[in-house]
Amino acid sequence: MAQPLGLEITELRLGLPGSENGPKNEKKRVFSEWAGEENSTADDRKIQTKSQVVGWPPVCSYRKKNSFNEKDGHETSKFYVKVSMDGAPFLRKVDLGLHKEYSDLLVALEKLFGCFEIGKALKDTDDCEHVPIYEDKDGDWMLVGDVPWEMFIDSCKRLRIMKRSEANGFGLQPGGALKGISKDDRDCETTQKY
Amino acid sequence: MLRKASSFPEEMLEHVLSFITSDKDRNAVSLVCKSWYEIERWCRKRIFVGNCYAVRPEMVIRRFPELRSVELKGKPHFADFDLVPDGWGGCVYPWIAALATAYPLLEEIKLKRMVVSDESLEVIAKSFKNFKVLVLSSCEGFSTDGLAAVAANCRNLRGLDLRESEVDDPSGQWLSRFPDSFTSLASLNISCLGAEVSFSALERLVGRCPDLKSLRLNHAVPLDKLANLLRGAPQLVELGTGAYSAELQPDVFSNLAGAFSGCKELRSLSGFWNVFPGYLPAVYPVCSGLTSLNLRDANIQGADLIKLVSQCRSLQRLWVLDYIEDIGLEELAACCKDLTELRVFPSDPYGAEPNVSLTERGLVSVSEGCPKLQSVLYFCRQMTNAALVTIAKNSPRMTCFRLCIIEPRAPDYQTLQPLDLGFGAIVENYKDLRRLSLSGLLTDRVFEYIGTYAKKLEMLSVAFAGDSDMGLHHVLSGCAKLCKLEIRDCPFGDNALLANAAKLETMRSLWMSSCSVSFRACKLLGQKMPRLNVEVIDERGPPDLRPENCPVEKLYIYRTIAGPRFDMPGFVWTMNGDSV
Numbered sequence: 001m002a003q004p005l006g007l008e009i010t011e012l013r014l015g016l017p018g019s020e021n022g023p024k025n026e027k028k029r030v031f032s033e034w035a036g037e038e039n040s041t042a043d044d045r046k047i048q049t050k051s052q053v054v055g056w057p058p059v060c061s062y063r064k065k066n067s068f069n070e071k072d073g074h075e076t077s078k079f080y081v082k083v084s085m086d087g088a089p090f091l092r093k094v095d096l097g098l099h100k101e102y103s104d105l106l107v108a109l110e111k112l113f114g115c116f117e118i119g120k121a122l123k124d125t126d127d128c129e130h131v132p133i134y135e136d137k138d139g140d141w142m143l144v145g146d147v148p149w150e151m152f153i154d155s156c157k158r159l160r161i162m163k164r165s166e167a168n169g170f171g172l173q174p175g176g177a178l179k180g181i182s183k184d185d186r187d188c189e190t191t192q193k194y
Numbered sequence: 195m196l197r198k199a200s201s202f203p204e205e206m207l208e209h210v211l212s213f214i215t216s217d218k219d220r221n222a223v224s225l226v227c228k229s230w231y232e233i234e235r236w237c238r239k240r241i242f243v244g245n246c247y248a249v250r251p252e253m254v255i256r257r258f259p260e261l262r263s264v265e266l267k268g269k270p271h272f273a274d275f276d277l278v279p280d281g282w283g284g285c286v287y288p289w290i291a292a293l294a295t296a297y298p299l300l301e302e303i304k305l306k307r308m309v310v311s312d313e314s315l316e317v318i319a320k321s322f323k324n325f326k327v328l329v330l331s332s333c334e335g336f337s338t339d340g341l342a343a344v345a346a347n348c349r350n351l352r353g354l355d356l357r358e359s360e361v362d363d364p365s366g367q368w369l370s371r372f373p374d375s376f377t378s379l380a381s382l383n384i385s386c387l388g389a390e391v392s393f394s395a396l397e398r399l400v401g402r403c404p405d406l407k408s409l410r411l412n413h414a415v416p417l418d419k420l421a422n423l424l425r426g427a428p429q430l431v432e433l434g435t436g437a438y439s440a441e442l443q444p445d446v447f448s449n450l451a452g453a454f455s456g457c458k459e460l461r462s463l464s465g466f467w468n469v470f471p472g473y474l475p476a477v478y479p480v481c482s483g484l485t486s487l488n489l490r491d492a493n494i495q496g497a498d499l500i501k502l503v504s505q506c507r508s509l510q511r512l513w514v515l516d517y518i519e520d521i522g523l524e525e526l527a528a529c530c531k532d533l534t535e536l537r538v539f540p541s542d543p544y545g546a547e548p549n550v551s552l553t554e555r556g557l558v559s560v561s562e563g564c565p566k567l568q569s570v571l572y573f574c575r576q577m578t579n580a581a582l583v584t585i586a587k588n589s590p591r592m593t594c595f596r597l598c599i600i601e602p603r604a605p606d607y608q609t610l611q612p613l614d615l616g617f618g619a620i621v622e623n624y625k626d627l628r629r630l631s632l633s634g635l636l637t638d639r640v641f642e643y644i645g646t647y648a649k650k651l652e653m654l655s656v657a658f659a660g661d662s663d664m665g666l667h668h669v670l671s672g673c674a675k676l677c678k679l680e681i682r683d684c685p686f687g688d689n690a691l692l693a694n695a696a697k698l699e700t701m702r703s704l705w706m707s708s709c710s711v712s713f714r715a716c717k718l719l720g721q722k723m724p725r726l727n728v729e730v731i732d733e734r735g736p737p738d739l740r741p742e743n744c745p746v747e748k749l750y751i752y753r754t755i756a757g758p759r760f761d762m763p764g765f766v767w768t769m770n771g772d773s774v
Contacts, residue, residue: 055275055682056657057543057573057600058631060332060358080362092281092763093335111733112281113764 085161251292268308294321304329315340319347327353334360342368353381383410401426410434424453435465464488481505523556527563537571554581561588582616596631602658605635618643631655641665645672663690670694688715703752714742720769728769
């Protein structure tokens with residue numbers, strides 16, 4: 001049974017829709033403004049250029065990513081790398097192929113971890129609390145942002161957002177590999193639960 | 195000595211219960227009285243948890259100490275359409291770790307829409323000596339390393355099914371990890387794997403498993419090798435081919451046709467990527483026995499497609515692309531009188547103009563010709579109320595009806611009216627309807643019909659529909675059996691939600707995205723309903739940085755006895771009394 005929770009629900013009328021004009025039209029107007037389709041008729045809609053709506057039509061995204069029919073032109077390159085953040089209990093994944101440059105990537109990382117100052121690291125300031133680093137093909141840990149983007153996505157195997165306090169002990173130098181990440185640290189990372 | 199009246203020996207009740215396997219019946223048994231609750235919980239062997247966050251694994255373990263089979267679902271259904279951001283949750287590891295300790299005799303794990311790590315698979319491989327069946331449906335997060343661990347360690351594995359999952363670093367070598375002494379495989383589905391598997395390992399595996407009944411290959415298994423596999427497994431009941439094309443060579447063709455002819459038990463076919471039509475006749479020998487045909491990925495068109503389908507006179511289930519067109523569906527209706535399930539998928543879902551001649555008429559033909567029709571999924575570009583009314587009257591056995599008109603808010607193309615009346619007829623006539631997906635131009639009226647007539651409806655999917663909160667109110671107050679409701683891009687807001695808050699505890703979950711529910715209402719709901727998790731998903735940043743009456747991007751509400759979860763990513767907030 002419905003419980004009103006002490007709210008006024010006088011707007012709810014159980015008559016047929018369209019039988020009263022006032023509040024209903026208001027709601028209609030609000031919706032169409034919000035949907036950006038003020039006063040559009042069916043014809044107008046056909047003429048408008050089709051912008052793709054996320055997830056519509058509801059075709060399984062698995063099919064889009066994994067279509068094996070040769071005729072499908074979709075090229076989705078997947079550069080999924082694991083991302084860990086010091087202090088966060090779970091590993092995440094990010095698709096590097098979705099981003100065009102470092103600032104894009106860092107914004108995505110910020111959203112993923114709810115930590116909105118990772119991007120500061122790009123600006124070379126010393127006062128950001130977290131430093132994004134990545135492991136390259138040779139197993140060395142490098143500072144994110146030093147090499148050109150294409151080179152980065154080519155060689156990045158995984159990402160880590162490290163606390164600055166930890167990083168300081170590692171002789172952080174732009175452009176150089178981070179010395180001093182011990183084997184113990186590497187083992188620690190592989191035991192993080194996913 | 196007095197004997198207790200109505201004392202019914204426990205062993206006898208247990209024996210009776212061993213014949214009761216449906217979850218609903220088992221749940222009903224457990225509610226009869228305390229002693230039945232106790233007896234039932236000790237002998238329950240299978241459990242289905244529709245939302246992995248509704249309960250904690252420890253709670254399941256405490257109540258059911260003797261489980262042999264666990265089935266879990268994670269992400270909401272709209273995750274299939276990219277509406278749930280990556281990292282939302284659904285990690286299975288905590289469950290696996292708990293199950294490993296509690297149930298050394300566990301035999302089956304079935305997961306859907308969950309994030310499964312290689313580590314989870316390793317734990318499964320090493321913890322359950324008698325492990326038999328692993329199903330990973332629309333899962334992600336694991337690589338072939340995890341599969342290798344399963345292959346190497348699960349000596350009694352009967353089923354490995356990876357349907358629709360995303361597998362990282364897909365190399366083929368893991369198949370070789372099944373030891374030569376391993377012969378128990380009955381079912382293998384690797385259709386989702388992107389890369390080649392070791393064919394010789396596959397061939398040897400198939401050849402030494404006499405119980406193998408179901409084999410679904412991936413596209414990388416070439417057609418000219420298929421015959422070898424089939425000859426090694428003539429007992430197959432279900433086959434998913436690999437890529438179905440090769441240069442047309444008479445000996446390859448006759449070899450393949452011969453191999454198919456040898457598979458007398460074959461009832462289900464799928465696969466057919468990249469079809470070269472010249473090879474299709476090789477399957478004709480098995481067509482008359484087929485009950486299930488899945489051409490979802492097959493680029494077969496026109497006469498080739500119709501010829502194939504019309505030979506499958508025993509067909510009960512057909513999944514096909516809209517290349518079948520109205521004319522093909524007419525033929526289907528004439529030939530396949532036992533059809534119970536039809537799914538027609540769009541070959542070009544994002545194209546602005548139709549690329550095939552598939553309209554409402556195709557579905558009308560099938561409803562007229564196939565009286566046993568129960569389940570429909572139909573993508574098309576035009577519909578009328580009249581057609582829907584006809585379809586509604588023709589198919590009394592319908593239990594699942596999902597119509598997707600590709601253009602959002604498309605009206606009846608003949609009358610330009612909303613499709614309220616058509617869908618109204620659907621819910622009024624389909625007395626056993628359990629699942630419904632709406633599309634097209636729809637006002638609040640259609641929801642009034644749904645609330646009035648759809649008394650057995652369990653799952654409803656709504657997009658770009660309705661005018662006001664009344665729409666949502668009709669559904670929540672009228673649909674007595676509603677279990678899952680998913681809504682996107684509808685003008686539903688705070689009032690209907692808050693007025694029907696108690697209803698939400700009787701449902702598994704409610705998803706609302708791009709609607710008009712305010713942050714304030716979410717907080718209120720979270721505070722008032724402690725047995726609901728009210729999750730706000732918003733990639734714009736923390737909702738309390740915006741005005742309270744601002745609508746949230748996405749909202750996922752589900753009942754739970756586990757309390758708020760703690761594995762949320764940075765863009766999900768739970769509305770609880772204390773955390774708000």
